Amino acid sequence: MSSLLPYLIDVERSRIFEEPQLTVALLPQELLSLLRPEISRSQFSWRQPGLREGSSIKKDKSKFQINLDIQHFSPDDITVKIVDGFVVVEALHEEKQDQHGWVSRRFTRRCPIPEGCDTDAVESRLSSDGVLTVSMPLQRRISNERRVPIIQTGPVKISDEPKPECVDSIETPPANGE
Template identity: 50%
Template sequence: MALLPYLLDDLRPRRIRDQLFGLDLSPDDFLADIVDRPMLSVRKYIRPWRNLAAVARDVGSTIKSDKDKFQVNLDVQHFDPEEISVKTSDGYVVIEGKHEERKDEHGYVSRHFTRRYALPEGCNPETVESRLSSDGVLTVLAPKVSESKNERAIPITQTGPVRRKAHEEQEMNGSAEEEAIEKTPQKKRKK
């Protein structure tokens, strides 16, 4: 049933203002209002599928939240690093990108977006990190605080000789003292 609007979309006439944001215009889009409809009917049938493929490639953002972390990946390839800001505010991560009008292959364009993501419980806003990859994907990561259960693992550190060796040394020292006592004259021995 989700494909039904895309299939029926072909029945309605196309206009240049119907372009999906971020997708290129085809030459048919310019000719649709000028040329007779029957000439373009076959191409019009194929066009929605081309749009579906382009929309599927442009996922925009992905959110992953598991027991260890909350992570957002956002495609910001149209923005320079200094045009993007990431901040936390009232339990939300707010990502904003804005660039002034500039020339591209289709003319002039200016872009601005704001995205807000609620931080899940267990995420400390002070530990949120962001990274921008060379291909324009912004990753925002918030590690979740582990629950303390008044239980803590204590590391074991090895020091000194093993107990058996210490006991053997003590026995050896004890027998050496006995030998020394036996060698001393009886006059000096105290009873």
């Protein structure tokens, strides 16, 4: 346990990197953050594009919406697809040179589509600050109950005067001349 003690105490260790995107391996603090709720996962959100602030998945009464922060990708690098009940967002850019050397990025997010969403009406929008919004409306629920309209056709034929009661009677014809 003594070998883990420095990591339990030094939760800021991941900030020693000037360019966090250059690191690839999962740091011990990040593993421990899963076990210790007081260490916020947001400290390490730079390690997973799409989990930064402003990224979310929401469903309300009218729509299902996904917001992803993918600011390191241009619109040509991004694809949004519906595949087997999932929204699949992929982004890829080949090696590009930056101030520290060469960098390439790849991002994939698969989100299950909740039941009742209209996948034929899906929309995606990319804001100028790099937030991709994918949304689709929820379909109206089909009810077994249907209201039938009443059509008025003319004047009322019912009067307030009492009517004599109808009595059904059967008359028998007289027998042989009686």
